[in-house]
Amino acid sequence: EAQVTQNPRYLITVTGKKLTVTCSQNMNHEYMSWYRQDPGLGLRQIYYSMNVEVTDKGDVPEGYKVSRKEKRNFPLILESPSPNQTSLYFCASSLTSGFLYEQYFGPGTRLTVT
Amino acid sequence: DAKTTQPNSMESNEEEPVHLPCNHSTISGTDYIHWYRQLPSQGPEYVIHGLTSNVNNRMASLAIAEDRKSSTLILHRATLRDAAVYYCILRAVSGNTGKLIFGQGTTLQVKP
Numbered sequence: 001e002a003q004v005t006q007n008p009r010y011l012i013t014v015t016g017k018k019l020t021v022t023c024s025q026n027m028n029h030e031y032m033s034w035y036r037q038d039p040g041l042g043l044r045q046i047y048y049s050m051n052v053e054v055t056d057k058g059d060v061p062e063g064y065k066v067s068r069k070e071k072r073n074f075p076l077i078l079e080s081p082s083p084n085q086t087s088l089y090f091c092a093s094s095l096t097s098g099f100l101y102e103q104y105f106g107p108g109t110r111l112t113v114t
Numbered sequence: 115d116a117k118t119t120q121p122n123s124m125e126s127n128e129e130e131p132v133h134l135p136c137n138h139s140t141i142s143g144t145d146y147i148h149w150y151r152q153l154p155s156q157g158p159e160y161v162i163h164g165l166t167s168n169v170n171n172r173m174a175s176l177a178i179a180e181d182r183k184s185s186t187l188i189l190h191r192a193t194l195r196d197a198a199v200y201y202c203i204l205r206a207v208s209g210n211t212g213k214l215i216f217g218q219g220t221t222l223q224v225k226p
Contacts, residue, residue, distance in 0.1 A: 001146070004157075031212050033212060033213070042216045042218060043158070043214070043216040045213045045214075048211060048212055050212075054163075056211070058213060059213075071161030082215035088180060088221065090157045090158070092157070092158075092214075097210050097211060098164075098210060098212075098213075099146050099205040099206065099207055099210050100146070101213060102163075102224065103158075103160065104159075104160075105149075105157030105158045105159065106157050107156060107157055108155075108156070108157050
């Protein structure tokens, strides 16, 4: 089954404790991205990757890092999480970034930073 | 980026058609109109897209105004499972970073 998976689905952590949220897709997609969703602010893009080893900042990249060493994986790294990073995170993938291609989203990771 | 405007919420009865409007008066000639929806506790999912002509797929139909300043997503027979937030998104042909700009969307409530 074609899918985007994220782990963990739920995470409660403390300020400053490094964490990684994994994202994996099994569709051989070149394009992957991360969004965060907050009440009243909607979904905002954090980082995106056009292909392996090619990443770039989205609209809200501060406090986050990403890497794309393999085509299928696109982990989101929070080196020193802060309470303002409490949010619902979604990973997405698409064949390419092109406007004709639909994007597939993962089930989400709900992160709470205390 | 061109902006879209949608009603905050709509209600429908189960098994009746639903017409979800979207205004995009500043759309450029090459912007495609995409619709996504987000079911409760899930990630967004693609619904349909089009440029000028009306489009149909297994999930819905998309009716695009002749001047392209508005469009309507049509669910022919709403089910309880169609209760979701529906987003109308414009995607440019050029300079595309793949970013989807989600507005506030329309929350559709389906009554049994």
